[in-house]
Amino acid sequence: MSLTNIIKLRTKEAIETLYNVSIDESAITVNVTKPEFEGDYTIVLFALLKPLKKSPDALGNELGKYLVDNNAGIFQSYNLIKGFLNLVIANSFWIKFLSDNYNNTSFGRQQVSHKKIMVEYSSPNTNKPLHLGHLRNIFLGWSAAELSKAIGNNVIKTCIVNDRGIHICKSMIAWKIFANGATPQSTHTKGDHFVGDYYVKFNEAYKGEVKTLEAEGLSAEEAEKEAAIMKAAQQMLVDWEAGKPGVIELWGMMNGWVYEGFDETYKRIGADFDKVYYESQTYLLGKNLVEAGLEKGIFYKEEDGSVWIDLTNDGLDKKIVRRRDGTAVYITQDIGLAVDKYEEYKIDESIYVVGDEQNYHFKVLKLICEKLGLPYAKAIYHLSYGMVELPSGKMKSREGTVVDADDIVDEMINIAKQKTEELGKVKDFTEDELTDLYETIGLGALKFFLLRVDPKKKMVFNPEESIDFHGFTGPFVQYTYARIKSVLRKASTVDSQPLTEDKNTQHSAVGQQSSANGELLPLEKEIIILLEQFPATVEEAATLYDPSKIALYVFNLAKTFNSFYTEHSIANAESEDKKTLRIKLAQLTAQTIQTGMHLLGIKVPERM
Template sequence: MMKSLAEQVKVLATGALQSLFPEANIQEKDVLVNETKPEFKGDYTVVLFPFVKALRQNPVALGNAVGAYLVEHHELFTAHETVSGFLNLSIADAYWAGFLKSYVLTDALKAQAAAQKKVMVEYSSPNTNKPLHLGHLRNNFLGIAVANMLEAAGEDVVKTCVVNDRGVHICKSMIAWQLFGENSTPEQAGVKGDHFVGDFYVKFNDEHKRQIKELMAGGMEEKQAEQEAPIMKATQQMLVDWEAGKPEVIELWKKMNGWVYEGFDTTYKAIGSTFDKVYYESNTYLLGKDLVEEGLDKGVFYQKEDGSVWIDLTADGLDEKLVRRKDGTSVYITQDIGLAVEKQKEYGIDESIYVVGDEQNYHFKVLKLICQKLGLPAADGIYHLSYGMVELPTGKMKSREGTVVDADDLVAEMVRLAQEQTEASGKTDGFDAEELVSLYEMIGLGALKFYLLRVEPKKKMIFNPEESIDLHGFTATFIQYAHARIRSVLRKGEYTGQDLNFSIDSLQSEERALLIHLEQYAAVLQESARAFNPGALCNYSFKLAQLFNTFYDKCSIAKADTEAQKQMRMRMAAFTADTLKHALSLLGINVPEKM
């Protein structure tokens, strides 16, 4: 694996310390290297404070000794300056000339890639009784971005989705359709399939509340009324009939789920979600039963007098967990253990990343512990990518139950805002009608994705549609505009990328800052992928766009002093555009060629 420039500096600085102070046994892991702060001279800084006491050296004297050694022994460095315990090193212009002439983005990413692992990323996991909502959007965008980043970092990635297509919640929509649907279809109603079925889920809740109120008026307690309401009893019976395979129930279940899947597919296509494999709970809910017996034999599980089977996790800081009911039926954790085994058998995965909301933190701690105690393959590779709830400043944009924000409504609203902003700023010249539709979708969806990804996943967040699309803020719109601006500059300069007849004699500070950031991309991507953190890539891309804007304002391309300088700056601009496009593509965001 080829080392980044920062890592090369670290290796060489470690070597210098070892040569100057062989008795100290200084290791590479002990040496910290950062990018030099802009108010000081230099490109990279070696932090020497950890060694001052052990080496009994004055910080400045130590820095000067190490700096002089590096400049004398390595052509990579041209100057050094010590400020307190910080050694600031200047990188030779010749290095940057070589970087500009030979750098190929795909080659740099391959060179940084580590040993390949098989990684499964599971995301989305919708229920088939309602449409995708705002929380699903954050889930999908995280899953897509993490899968893309891992793949770009060299991993062999499998993208999966588990659809919750069975259970009492599904039966609620089915009963409501039987009662109120009058044999209607989504096509007849002119409603998207998932919304159509979701509306009947709402109708169930409304009718259930009405019946509860009626029973309570007759003197029944509320909890009893909830269970005794005719619509709930019919739903429970339907679930029994489904599990027994009653033909007319199975037929209705397949028909209504089919409507939902058509709706999901439309939404997935709009937001760019794809899966290599979709698992259905109706096919997996019986998995894991054999593992309970295996766990009993191994002493991992124990059986109570009533016949129920449990695991005691109190020694692990948790509690006792049921894995099989006394009637022999499995619970969710049992199904998930079985499915984990199934996935590993099918794909031979080393790691399994579950993109699931933070309300399931406990569940996934238990899942990993049980898999480890059973000695299941790749149990150590289970990782819960937990994320917080997303809300809107108003609490909702459009809701069917007063709390849920539909994904389709939100996407449509973002596209509308993109159109409104673009038209208001007068930036529609040079586009035909079809191009404008594409541009609005690109800006609107890009703003939505970036805003939901820029925050660390574990944090709860408030999504502000207007703020997310601000041309001057920490947004995809800002970065998209920078990319379009660069492409315009390159078109006007008739850049071909073929003229490499230049050398670098003296870089301006803005040029140097841009080059340093460009060189860091492959390493940042690796680090972001390992941390499953798309937010780091958002930060990198935004800073790169900012650095380019500063560079472009201070270092004229069209009015460069020489043709060689012009070609050098055009190449820097082209690298920037390519890097922005690549980084945003990993986040699932497209960039326009003009804007």
């Protein structure tokens, strides 16, 4: 149980004892005490005044005195400032916490399984390689899944591959026209990049044809319809849906090239999935649900035969769920796929990691599922995130201005190499060790930069800014971890005996300190307070699906430790007990940084 929850529980018990009034813990607000006041945690009294019929001063003094008198191992003293009860936590509490956890490799994680959660992320198209926007999606989805695991949930990571449709046919037609039989192997090109190049070639050729037709007197709209290459792509889509063997064979071959490329990128960036769905296998799902919805009067049919749902009374719009020719639309597929997921895994929650341009789509999906009475409807959650832009602005796939994921990873590793060599501290590394180090730093910088921002916010990615060994970056946290590990190697490890006060000090619960004057120094205490907050931070980040809270936490922890280490020696501490305390403090700090960074998908090097 976190200290915040302990304070709430003890406060509830105190109120029941003092005033014979039962109060819910949720009505008790506990905050970290502001730096300008004495104390560690603050109970906000205002919400308690009316039900307890007490003035702020009377309640604060009575409650504060009771908590200190009856919880000697937790509370040392209190002070009252205008409706805020500031509590000073006993040093013995902090030292016991450190002794109990410094060697706990599971610190911050819950072991009991609660719910079954499915997290869907990546969702690439097979007409182009993964790009920078996909990276934010993948890192966010992977981290959200790992955070959910950390609080005890059973998590299934999934991906839906958009492997059919007109955009796929565009790449296929362009390959038939321009490739002359070339393959990724013959051109020494990664498969997804190879196919993506033909998607760009299609759009270049299409623009050229439209321009020519406009010069011949057609309107822009007519030219776009009459362009031969577009007609060919549209016919190919018809042939694909009809199962024409030659088209299916080409589709399978080109998608195979892309999947090989995707797998290479996923492996490099540390992404993985428990189950992959393919749109080609799911796009017909949901058609039976449309029929069921028509029978129930949830959907209605227009004169042209198309099927719709009217959501205007729910503050939305009318939405088509089946075309007049009987074919499914995207929302129909999503309804069907959601059923498929639920029936296979019996999930309690289904998380969709999709950009905020699809906010409306997921509102509609959830509402339709609710109206159909589907059992998973309430479980649908759209983890919406803002787009990633470059300093130069938005990226466009069809114009070839998107930054490919592989290219940005290469750039990050190169910058990591350059920055690290400038520091001149890797002369004793082997070539293999340097290769691994540069990849660890480069990928760490990329992931940290993309995850440190609240998912709901748009962001601008600047590679140079992301690799700064002194800023709010992954390399800063990685460097701090490596620094702590170096200190621990030099200071040697300690046994698992509990921390004690100096040899000349009599043992007692409250007097269990480890410095010459029996007190924790301010920076020692500040680090321990931060460490105690880690499990609660993990739970909050997991509940909100917000890895940025972990990024901010590990940065603050690293920054605080660096401040401590600048001021205080570990190896040459004032006493053996103080040395023991600081080694344990360093061990738990390193373990917590490692766990926190893992939850972001980031490795930490043992040395830098």
